[in-house]
Amino acid sequence: MNQMQPTALSPNPDTGEREFSVLDVLIVLAKYKKVIIWLPVIAAIVSAAISFVLPNVYKAGAKLLPPQQSQSGASALLSQLGGAAGALAGSAGLKNPNDLYIGMLKSRTVADKLIAKFDLQKVYDVETMEKTRSILEANTTIAAGKDGLISIEVEDENKKLVAQLANAYVSELVSLTKVLAVTEASQRRVFFERQLEQSKDNLAKAEMALKSALDTHGVISVDADSRAIVETVGRLRAQISAKDIQISAMQAFVTTNNPEYKRAQEELISLRAELSKLENGRPALAGDAALNPGKQVGLENIKILRDVKYYQMLYELLAKQYEAARLDEAKDSALIQVLDPAIDPERKFKPKRSVLILVSTILALIAAVAWAFMAETRKKILADTDGKAQWEQLKTLVRAK
Structure with missing residues (x-):
């Protein structure tokens, strides 16, 4: 009544062939142990050498609180006067102030002022302003958090320059808001100034x-x-x-x-x-x-x-x-508040040498194991007459134009 179930090492009663087992895996790994051991070791040594050749990159950041749009006493008075002030006061709430100030920080005007102030074209060793702007943009991350704060992070090989650049972004933003009408009050002032003229x-x-x-x-x-x-x-x-x-x-x-x-x-x-x-x-x-x-x-x-x-x-x-x-x-005009000014970093931001070595070693190990099994499979195929014929046919099809 009870029939014997085939094990991993027992022959398959239907095909007469032995099933693939854990022992087969271990045999393949042992057969190609030199490749499996030495390839990750070599990868670790090479990645370590490369990581030490790569320059250290530092990062510094500043956090600021942008102006909050609110109706002041003078705005309320203007609404009662029956002019356009009440209408303009309501329009300010439709804009996200964070997006507005982030756009200003990422503007070409601010970038050009920073390039001129720190002579970045010489620092980055490039010939054109366009290329300098691209490098500065790639090295800078400006984003708004869920807490309503705007963060400015700058990366560079110069340990002293990153903090100076991050703080300069804030200074240029403050200067720009004094020139442009970005707040509700500034917009009303410009509007009524034109009407008054x-x-x-x-x-x-x-x-x-x-x-x-x-x-x-x-x-x-x-x-x-x-x-x-x-x-x-x-x-x-x-x-x-x-x-x-x-x-x-x-x-x-x-x-x-x-x-x-x-x-x-x-x-x-x-x-x-x-x-x-x-x-x-x-x-x-x-x-x-x-x-x-x-x-x-x-x-x-x-x-x-x-x-x-x-x-x-x-x-x-x-x-x-x-x-x-x-x-x-x-x-x-003075409502842009710096919560955390940028300071000189004490440690490098990248390259993370330990992570680089670990990842390259793991990838090399996976590649070595995969190569071992593919090599073993190819051997078994070539050992069989039909398999060898199929292999030659595959090579012919691959080489065919």
Whole structure:
């Protein structure tokens, strides 16, 4: 009933051939023991020699905390003023500040300044700036961690240079942030600075028109009702312009379905309707002016005063927002904090000689064992007539073109 099961060393009852066993493996290893022993030894000696020839590479790193985007008291005040400040303050939260500062650190501007400062083209012994930038980029690792910190790591054969380069990256970043508008406050400052310059030019043109009218007609006389209308119209037009600026800024980062955007649109429509109602409140003024040249001069006077009043109010509004943005920018400019400045490394970073020798020895051992089994297999194939014929056929096919 019970049949004997074939063992690793027993013949296979189906084929009549002995199965491959652990003993067969040991026999092959013993047969080629010289190759299996000496190849790893030679590999270890060669890798050790190479590792000692390779130059030592050192690494130094710095960690910094980038500015945190937050709304200051001046920003909150600007939001209440109804200008574009509130819109711009909200846009800053859509950007990852770490990505922004990492991009600045990796910029060509920073690289060129470091190359010039440390004469890296001579240090790396290359002829072109492009090649120097490539080597510097390959030797530098800049990344943001999950903790919100930005790490700057520099590798080089010069033990003193790595720490100096890492710290220089931080210094150049601080200098660059003082020039470029990268913070929310800086963006608002640049935005209102441009609007303020444009408003200033328009105000100057309106004042020139007023001066020309004075030279032509003498002192401009406007009745009390007309003056009140002029002031109201100027105020409404200034508010409409400010609201237009706010909506234009919001379109860059919100959709038309945004509640704040819809509310701003409704306020703009309301202001325009109020202005239209006020301007159309005295329809007979133009007709009377056509019949009476004196009234025509009065109408021109009202238009000139209205333009001057409008640009004055708009300029004052933008000036307040610009000054508030400057205050915020002054506070934000020093927010790049160095948590860990780079220091001179005490030990080399690479080559790791022990790891190199160990890996090369293991790979050589694997290669020697594989070669031993392939050599033994080839011997057995050539010992058999059919196997030898197949081997020759394989060689012919491989050599065939």
